[in-house]
Amino acid sequence: xxxxxxxxxxxxxxxxxxxxxxxxxxxxxxxxxxxxxxxxxxxxxxxxxxxxxxxxxxxxxxxxxxxxxxxxxxxxxxxxxxxxxxxxxxxxxxxxxxxxxxxxxxxxxxxxxxxxxxxxxxxxxxxxxxxxxxxxxxxxxxxxxxxxxxxxxxxxxxxxxxxxxxxxxxxxxxxxxxxxxxxxxxxxxxxxxxxxxxxxxxxxxxxxxxxxxxxxxxxxxxxxxxxxxxxxxxxxxxxxxxxxxxxxxxxxxxxxxxxxxxxxxxxxxxxxxxxxxxxxxxxxxxxxxxxxxxxxxxxxxxxxxxxxxxxxxxxxxxxxxxxxxxx
Amino acid sequence: xxxxxxxxxxxxxxxxxxxxxxxxxxxxxxxxxxxxxxxxxxxxxxxxxxxxxxxxxxxxxxxxxxxxxxxxxxxxxxxxxxxxxxxxxxxxxxxxxxxxxxxxxxxxxxxxxxxxxxxxxxxxxxxxxxxxxxxxxxxxxxxxxxxxxxxxxxxxxxxxxxxxxxxxxxxxxxxxxxxxxxxxxxxxxxxxxxxxxxxxxxxxxxxxxxxxxxxxxxxxxxxxxxxxxxxxxxxxxxxxxxxxxxxxxxxxxxxxxxxxxxxxxxxxxxxxxxxxxxxxxx
Numbered sequence: 001x002x003x004x005x006x007x008x009x010x011x012x013x014x015x016x017x018x019x020x021x022x023x024x025x026x027x028x029x030x031x032x033x034x035x036x037x038x039x040x041x042x043x044x045x046x047x048x049x050x051x052x053x054x055x056x057x058x059x060x061x062x063x064x065x066x067x068x069x070x071x072x073x074x075x076x077x078x079x080x081x082x083x084x085x086x087x088x089x090x091x092x093x094x095x096x097x098x099x100x101x102x103x104x105x106x107x108x109x110x111x112x113x114x115x116x117x118x119x120x121x122x123x124x125x126x127x128x129x130x131x132x133x134x135x136x137x138x139x140x141x142x143x144x145x146x147x148x149x150x151x152x153x154x155x156x157x158x159x160x161x162x163x164x165x166x167x168x169x170x171x172x173x174x175x176x177x178x179x180x181x182x183x184x185x186x187x188x189x190x191x192x193x194x195x196x197x198x199x200x201x202x203x204x205x206x207x208x209x210x211x212x213x214x215x216x217x218x219x220x221x222x223x224x225x226x227x228x229x230x231x232x233x234x235x236x237x238x239x240x241x242x243x244x245x246x247x248x249x250x251x252x253x254x255x256x257x258x259x260x261x262x263x264x265x266x267x268x269x270x271x272x273x274x275x276x277x278x279x280x281x282x283x284x285x286x287x288x289x290x291x292x293x294x295x296x297x298x299x300x301x302x303x304x305x306x307x308x309x310x311x312x313x314x315x316x317x318x319x320x321x322x323x324x325x326x327x
Numbered sequence: 328x329x330x331x332x333x334x335x336x337x338x339x340x341x342x343x344x345x346x347x348x349x350x351x352x353x354x355x356x357x358x359x360x361x362x363x364x365x366x367x368x369x370x371x372x373x374x375x376x377x378x379x380x381x382x383x384x385x386x387x388x389x390x391x392x393x394x395x396x397x398x399x400x401x402x403x404x405x406x407x408x409x410x411x412x413x414x415x416x417x418x419x420x421x422x423x424x425x426x427x428x429x430x431x432x433x434x435x436x437x438x439x440x441x442x443x444x445x446x447x448x449x450x451x452x453x454x455x456x457x458x459x460x461x462x463x464x465x466x467x468x469x470x471x472x473x474x475x476x477x478x479x480x481x482x483x484x485x486x487x488x489x490x491x492x493x494x495x496x497x498x499x500x501x502x503x504x505x506x507x508x509x510x511x512x513x514x515x516x517x518x519x520x521x522x523x524x525x526x527x528x529x530x531x532x533x534x535x536x537x538x539x540x541x542x543x544x545x546x547x548x549x550x551x552x553x554x555x556x557x558x559x560x561x562x563x564x565x566x567x568x569x570x571x572x573x574x575x576x577x578x579x580x581x582x583x584x585x586x587x588x589x590x591x592x593x594x595x596x597x598x599x600x601x602x603x604x605x606x607x608x609x
Contacts, residue, residue, distance in 0.1 A: 199449060203447075
């Protein structure tokens with residue numbers, strides 16, 4: 001009886017009695033969720049267009065962030081005195097590097113493996129992961145680095161707002177992350193639904209063969225999606241690293257995106273976003289209100305548990321591609 | 328060739344006059360499976376040519392060899408040559424062929440189910456670089472041929488009927504401004520009335536838009552009514568070819584492909600050559 005009370009009633013009583021704490025928890029959950037959503041978005045883009053589950057998405061985030069910081073250091077060393085100028089030049093160059101990476105992946109990995117079973121392509125992205133880890137360590141070294149937040153005009157500091165009789169803290173960087181992520185998602189949505197290339201991307205996602213038959217070049221489309229997902233990785237890397245630092249440990253966030261994908265559906269961009277937010281908020285709420293019951297630390301596995309439940313009852317996820325069946 | 332009906336009328340014409348000529352091609356899948364064993368055919372400009380034969384005779388493979396969709400199915404043309412519009416096209420990627428005006432409408436429609444009908448049609452214009460206005464005009468032109476598609480322009484193609492999907496697939500091909508459409512099994516799984524409708528549109532496109540068609544069909548009767556010339560494939564080889572009218576009147580074709588031969592064959596010896604073909608007709 002006591003246990004039932006602790007599970008089903010007590011947390012809600014706490015929520016009601018301290019709404020400021022609830023709001024703070026929700027906000028932190030949403031912020032974490034936005035970052036999960038960004039990573040998941042990178043996966044979804046590639047999965048939709050090529051049917052490849054890109055294991056390397058996590059390391060792409062690290063690689064992009066490392067390249068940005070590394071190029072910035074290089075530019076300042078060769079004498080670009082204005083830090084902001086150097087930072088944005090580094091940003092532009094990183095975009096070029098991500099484009100180069102997309103082209104290289106298409107030429108060296110995807111093209112030779114065309115028509116191979118999905119599992120082989122999946123294994124190839126494993127290989128790509130280790131190549132990128134090696135390359136990153138070789139060029140930039142293995143030690144953690146500080147993200148150039150100030151130089152990119154990313155805000156620091158926080159607002160402490162008095163709400164519900166308590167103080168709720170909103171970090172500026174979190175607000176910026178949410179805004180930038182929303183802009184990017186909106187941009188992608190418009191790109192997919194309104195442009196010729198976007199339409200072709202969706203066509204490829206629907207049927208490779210039919211897309212080939214109408215003259216869509218798969219190679220071109222693959223370069224575009226890998227580039228798009230590289231850009232998403234870059235933004236994710238900047239935002240994530242701004243809260244900690246740039247290190248190879250970041251790549252495990254790729255695994256955090258898995259439950260998000262299962263929840264939202266592997267093929268749905270809205271799914272990635274909503275899934276990310278649900279997982280982010282769920283984790284924080286679970287940790288804060290139900291965590292003490294189980295001795296804490298449930299943040300690290302709650303997401304996987306939710307994903308498991310979804311796999312049992314709704315394997316295509318919340319927004320997974322509707323399976324069209326005509327009789 | 329078992330029994331040529333008569334000499335091909337086009338045979339004397341210069342090969343450059345044909346919009347498409349396929350010369351003695353061999354196709355191998357997976358490096359080992361020989362599917363086409365020397366197929367030659369020609370399509371005159373503005374012509375409708377039928378490619379007939381049973382399941383597995385090699386009709387679809389022939390079309391895919393021309394459009395080079397074979398490559399994505401681990402097939403390759405190992406011998407022979409393919410000339411489209413005066414240039415050798417063997418080995419060019421499919422998008423290059425579409426750009427040059429040769430597009431395939433695949434068997435089983437293959438619409439993009441999660442795109443609307445209109446979006447499906449627009450994907451057909453992917454290779455074009457002549458601007459949005461021209462593409463808009465062509466879209467209206469396609470809707471003029473397929474008024475049904477205009478009604479359903481905003482429905483997801485996956486939810487439209489089989490006939491509408493076939494129309495979408497043909498309309499989509501038309502959006503690339505083709506000189507030639509390789510049409511694979513347009514009658515598949517459709518009601519006879521719809522098949523009739525589709526063939527009428529093919530006829531109209533041929534007359535008014537001067538699009539040439541190479542038509543792979545199992546519905547021999549229908550195909551020979553609309554085509555002017557026909558090739559019959561069997562086991563990866565052309566076994567018979569001739570004017571559509573001659574083919575229709577040919578005793579063997581009547582017996583084995585049209586199902587209306589005279590009863591009471593003379594002897595088993597005459598029949599056994601065609602026995603395998605007869606089985607699927609039964």
